[in-house]
Amino acid sequence: MLKPASTISPELNVFRDPASVAVVGASADPAKWGHWLAKGALAGRHRRDVYLVNHAGRPVLGTQTYANLSELPVAPELVAVCVPAAHVGAVVDEALELGARGLLGITAAVADEGDIGIRVRAAGARMIGMNSLGIYDASAELHLAWGNFVSGSIAVISQSGQLGSEIAKLAAQAGLGVSRFVSIGNQTDVGAAEVLSALIDDEATQIVALYLEGFTNGRTIIETIAALRAAGKHTLLLTVGGSDASSRLARSHTGSMTSSTAMVDAAARAAGAVRVKTPAELVDVAQLLLGSGTPRGRRVAVVGDSGGQTGIAADVAADAGLEVPEFSDTLRTELGLLLPPAAANANPVDLAGAGEQDLKVYARVVEILLNSNEVDAVALTGYFGLYGEDTPALTDQESGVAAALGATAQQCGKPLVVHTMARSNVVTEVLNQHGVAVYSTIENALRAVHYAQELTRSPRPLTSAPRASDVPVAAGYPAARELLSDRGVRFPAGAIVGSPSDLESVAAQLSPPYVLKAGWLEHKSEMGGVRIGLADSTELSAALSDMRERLGDGQYVVEELDDRPNVVEMLVGARRDPDLGAVVLVGAGGTEAELYRDVTVELAPVDTDTALAMIDRLTCAALLRGWRGRPAVDTASLAQIVVTVSELAAAHTDIAEIDINPVRVGIDSAIAVDALVIPADTTNAP
Structure with a gap:
């Protein structure tokens, strides 16, 4: 079984809400990292003591600076290190000597990084980084990172600082925000699993956005994501490969077909998470999850006032792995009472102009569908959202319909996604305020539904592995056959042939037709190391002589041919x-x-x-x-x-x-x- 991850260790609290912070490398130059760290730290000085360290001792942002950490009036709990690589070690050692509990390493390409990590741990302190873009915690008003953040409910944990920043910016553009941001960088000390574990009890976090380039301590990460899921928090995963095993040339069919992303997908399924492909997809899914939530199944109703757009949407839904089921006669009849005779009402639903004549038809049709037991989600596609923009007199009416759509979705507990031709306007804002996710393309909307539906799967418990055998593993087909046979895998009756003199007794034990294999070859067919359908001992003997001449001595295996039909x-x-x-x-x-x-x-x-x-x-x-x-x-x-x-x-x-x-x-x-x-x-x- 997956073991529940432990809650955050006390020493990591210093990266969430420290009593005091020092920024080493603070700068007055807005183009430098030290400026952003100083600016962010000072924004929280009503909550904690903030000290700026600059070797020149000049004021930064109107605040006194100190030439080094030793000049500070008190020892800071958290030290952000943003100095040239050659000086990082000395700054870290000075901070540790003063008793700092946490270090944030911004600097990249530090030559003795591994040794620094050892010294940090030996001193009983912890470090995030090196090569980190920084950390942010909305609840604790801690901002030690490049860039600006909007407060919200998405925790961004990223091995790449820039990519994490992109997720945060896309979220802000979608009207969402960040609860916590941690750029884990090179994970010199603190790793992804520990940072994730800190989110389990974090009330501000509802969604976890996780980007990893490698899965060091992968099983622990899986267990922690499963614990997040148990706490009601969905994890959306991004990766560029997932494992260095993907770069190794595989020698078997299995090795060549288990791509690194396939293994990461398997890990995500086990943990109850889902892997998305881009930061934009991640934010699209987060919009849906934070709005009307996850669909219970794959059945989607498509609604629009254009046959072309609804038809395209139905095709896109199928490509996304969703179902667009044909409605029952009862549901079609109910819809038909609202629509003109030319309207399509079997799914997709083409309003055939009814929406233009009366905008309230949108709300009525969607209400019928959301209350139906025949669909799990509704996708509204096309012109809705643009009526008031093109005809201002319709703005209030369209906004009222938008509010009604959101209220119905919330009441029914089923997702409603809207693809609109409009850009951000009053109506789309009303939809967002009522928990309806709005998208600029239909593919974005329906991919989000697909990913959200994938998240309805429960984490898969991993059964305990049986006790390992003491029998050593050997190469070659005979050894593989013996190992697997001992565990119940069936093979054809067979025997090992070491020389031609063994053939007579072996042939007598087995029933023709025979199969002959060169047991030591990994890819027998390519090397001419297998012959099938040998009718009798004469053909078997000739085949063995041919193989020995071409391939040399070794263990050859004779088996009965499995010639069952319909295999x-x-x-x-x-x-x-x-x-x-x-x-x-x-x-x-x-x-x-x-x-x-x-x-x-x-x-x-x-x-x-x-x-x-x-x-x-x-x-x-x-x-x-x-x-x-x-x-x-x-x-x-x-x-x-x-x-x-x-x-x-x-x-x-x-x-x-x-x-x-x-x-x-x-x-x-x-x-x-x-x-x-x-x-x-x-x-x-x-």
Whole structure:
């Protein structure tokens, strides 16, 4: 199970509401970091003592400065360090000697950064940074960062200061604000998990915007995000890759198809978060969550006064993974009483001019749909919001309709999103005030609904990994076959052949047709290391002679051919990410697996229900369920292999990758016919 994250450690409170702050490197030059830090710190001096340190000792912003920390009348609790890299170490040491409890490292490219972090921790202090853009806390009126912030309910935790600043600015433009801003920078000391943990009990924070370039201590981060979710706070995640494992050349099908973003998505699902692609998408989702909330399902009603715009919206909804269901006759009849005969009322709903004749029709139609049990959200698209702008006499009436739309959405507890051709005006402001998220494009609106719906999934409990075996992991197919067979994975009957003299007894034990494999090769087909359909011992002997001549001596494996009809070939694998731990994969298998790349990934280990859900998300799941008259196959046995592989990968830190391809799934069972296990100590071997 995911363990609940602990609450913030007391020593981190210094970064939220310190009793005193010193800015080292304070400057009167508005173009310098020291100016912004000094300006922000001074804005909170009614709440705490603020000291400015400047080696020249000249006043900054009309405030006395000191030449160094030692001249201060009292030892500051929090010291912001914004000096040239060569001087950072000396400033930190001086602060620690005075008893500072917290340090904010702004300076980048500090040569002895690692040693500084060690000294900070040894002194019992903590540091955020180095290479931080700063910190901000609206409730505590603490502003030690470049730029200006609008107070609100979004906590921005970002490894990139600039990107975090972009999120804050986009939020402000959307009428939202920031509760807390922490640019964690290089995480010399304080890491992302600790900063996130500090938000669990933060009443001002409702949404967490998290940008990470790497997932050091990834499982702890997942546990903390799950704890945030349990506290009622959604996390919206941004990343550019998620793991340095993505840069490593994979040796297996599994390795080549588990991209870093796929693993981050798996981590997000486990934690109950969602990964978005851009800062703008993040703010779009935050608008919806902070307004009318999450939809209970994927069913969306599309409404507009243009057939073209509603038709486009329906297509965009489908592309976003949402459903635009056809309405029942009862609902269509109810809508038809409000609309002209030419109106479309099956979904999407084209008002066919009714909205222009009477703006209140918008509110009535949306009210009917939001109160219906046939939809989970409503998307209003097109001209609404522009009537009053183009015809000022309609402004009050349109504003009243906007207020009614928001009141209905709040009363029904279902999201209403509005795509309008208008820019910000009186009507869009009324919509925002009533909790309706407004977007300039329909794709932005419906993507936000999609992401918000994804957040309705509960965090996935991670089952405990079984106790690791003491048996060492060896390379090669025979070893992989033995390891997996011992855990219940079925393989065809087979035997190892060391030399031609072994063939006669082996052939007698097995039933033809035979399969011959060069057991030590990782990619047998490409090397000519596999022959199938060998009819008798004569063909088997000839095939072995050919392989030995081309490939040399080694362990060859003879197996019975699995020639069952109506079999679907699948891939099951696992790999170990250095930060997120073991992940398990299932997908379309065979020699074209990397071409189709139809796979799903989850953090390991998984239980049977999760394995079945992974299989069900695949495009090729239709083949497993029976396609065009073919019988359904034994999906349960495939799911059991997924569970087994996930447990094996989670328990064995000495396994880098597991690859079973193909797993031949028939109507009665699933049988693995090739497998590869890569020991961790050989992952980077040539």
